Amino acid sequence: MxxxxxxxxxxxxxxxxxxxxxxxxxxxxxxxxxxxxxxxxxxxxxxxxxxxxxxxxxxxxxxxxxxxxxxxxxxxxxxxxxxxxxxxxxxxxxxxxxxxxxxxxxxxxxxxxxxxxxxxxxxxxxxxxxxxxxxxxxxxxxxxxxxxxxxxxxxxxxxxxxxxxxxxxxxxxxxxxxxxxxxxxxxxxxxxxxxxxxxxxxxxxxxxxxxxxxxxxxxxxxxxxxxxxxxxxxxxxxxVKLKHLPGWTDNRRRNAALYNEHLSGVDGVITPKEMPYAKHVYHLYVIRVKNREGLQSYLADQGIASGFHYKIPLHLQKAYEGMGHKSGDFPVTEKVMEEILSLPMYPELSAEQIAYVANAVKEFIAKS
Ligand SMILES: Cc1ncc(COP(=O)(O)O)c(C=O)c1O
Structure with missing residues (x-):
């Protein structure tokens, strides 16, 4: 698939x-x-x-x-x-x-x-x-x-x-x-x-x-x-699209809930947390794992696309060398950004596709 x-x-x-x-x-x-x-x-x-x-x-x-x-x-x-x-x-x-x-x-x-x-x-x-x-x-x-x-x-x-x-x-x-x-x-x-x-x-x-x-x-x-x-x-x-946005948002939230059902409680995977004050619209569904590069290539081998949002924290980008920051300046950002991987997320994603992606994540975790 x-x-x-x-x-x-x-x-x-x-x-x-x-x-x-x-x-x-x-x-x-x-x-x-x-x-x-x-x-x-x-x-x-x-x-x-x-x-x-x-x-x-x-x-x-x-x-x-x-x-x-x-x-x-x-x-x-x-x-x-x-x-x-x-x-x-x-x-x-x-x-x-x-x-x-x-x-x-x-x-x-x-x-x-x-x-x-x-x-x-x-x-x-x-x-x-x-x-x-x-x-x-x-x-x-x-x-x-x-x-x-x-x-x-x-x-x-x-x-x-x-x-x-x-x-x-x-x-x-x-x-x-x-x-x-x-x-x-x-x-x-x-x-x-x-x-x-x-x-x-x-x-x-x-x-x-x-x-x-x-x-x-x-x-x-x-x-x-x-x-x-x-x-x-x-x-x-x-x-035209604005009229459809509430329905698409419901679908994104349903898809996030399905991913959560499959992945929460899996040792080695941190699923997104919807804060008590928030209605999250899941532009991205981002999990955290210890070996995100490994997981990304494992998923790619199964035909599943994924992404890093984002790859390098801004304070460590070459463009901001002049700001004089170094590794360790923003420890929570740095820790989180080394572990994040965005899984496929869009309103039209099917329950079957979500199960397939989640199973591939679980397989990778079980193997590593
Ligand atoms: C957080 C954030 N700010 C700003 C932008 C810039 O938007 P655009 O790509 O439409 O210029 C984006 C989108 O890519 C974004 O994700």
Whole structure:
């Protein structure tokens, strides 16, 4: 049996009859950049996230950059964990900020609120928690610390469309949030796309202005911005797909529960923990084992794809040599990241495929 890591084709086939007429409508309307399809999606997505505004941009990295840039000044320090995708810290730097790392919790894999205050300096202006793998970070203590020290909070919700924290939607809790709609995400476009959500008029205005050359009126420029607009096709695709997202999320949660049934209690395997405050949307289903490289190649031999999210903690990346970090600086991150392996996870995955993957994991553990 072959089990791919994600199966975008299966999903496309299930919604083909809804997608194609919308793509044709974009052509008929020649609404290729921003336009009515994007606007309609922005309104629907803001509602879905329980936020006042959703501003569509060209990808999640831009969403992170603009959400951060809207609130910091050049040189400000921005706290984030070292086990996120590289885009988060690229965006902090592109926004003029300086990334400062804080270690994670061993059970949630998200930033450890208990370690944030020690990293705050007079230059700290913002915290960027990541809702990693689809599980919200522990937002209440993070918001309390931010309030106490007068800091902004931008949620990196690139992996957490539709996740909840104590009944509140990811993307509605911080001062702003950034979403990616990269094709493999829980809500994925058919190309690059992203969005910022916020309840703040000022942040929304800044993002709208900056994404379109600093211009509200054609050829009149209030600030120097950039071209970070969403394409009309992506707005149309996302509008169709958003209606299916709750059902797809249920399927992801069902699939995670099935994996858990097979794998929890297996000696040598740590399954993901859904925290009591969270509704996890399982963008990724990540287990921990002692020999993840060995397991990955064993699975590959059985036709099963898997991945590392991520391979190297950010503080040990060559790109950040200049920060002067060394092994041991963020021990929980380093320990967890040596053990993680992401198993296939997508809404269309069958119970039979899950059983096949879980059995292969168990076989490998029994052999080693
Ligand atoms: C946590 C995180 N932040 C930011 C991004 C950047 O999003 P994009 O790939 O759409 O630029 C991603 C997605 O890859 C991500 O997983």
């Amino acid at each position: 072959k089990v791919p890591f994600v199966d975008l084709k299966a999903q496309y086939q299930s919604i083909r009859s809804e997608i194609l007429p919308q793509l044709e409508a974009v052509c008929e309307n020649t609404s290729f950049v921003l336009g009515p399809f994007v606007k309609e999606f922005e309104e629907a997505y803001a509602k879905f996230c329980d936020a006042k505004h959703a501003i569509a941009v060209n990808n999640g990295t831009s969403a992170d950059q603009l959400a951060i840039m809207a609130m910091i000044k050049p040189g400000d320090e921005v706290i984030t964990p070292p086990n996120t995708f590289f885009a988060t810290t690229e965006a902090i730097t592109a926004a003029g900020g300086k990334p400062v790392f804080v270690d994670i919790e061993e059970d949630s894999y998200n930033i450890d609120p208990a370690k944030i205050e020690a990293a705050i300096t007079p230059k700290t202006r913002m915290i960027v928690p990541i809702h990693l793998y689809g599980q919200p970070a522990d937002m209440d203590p993070i918001m309390d610390i931010a309030k106490k020290h007068n800091l902004y909070v931008v949620e990196d919700a690139a992996q957490a469309h539709g996740a909840d924290y104590k009944g509140r939607r990811a993307g509605s809790i911080g001062d702003a949030a950034a979403f990616s709609f990269y094709p493999g995400k829980n809500l994925g476009a058919y190309g690059e796309a992203g969005a910022v959500t916020t309840n703040s008029e000022e942040v929304a205005d800044f993002v709208k202005l900056y994404r379109d050359h600093g211009s509200k009126t054609k050829y009149v420029h209030d600030i120097e911005g950039h071209n970070m607009r969403m394409s009309g096709f992506q707005g149309a695709v996302l509008g």
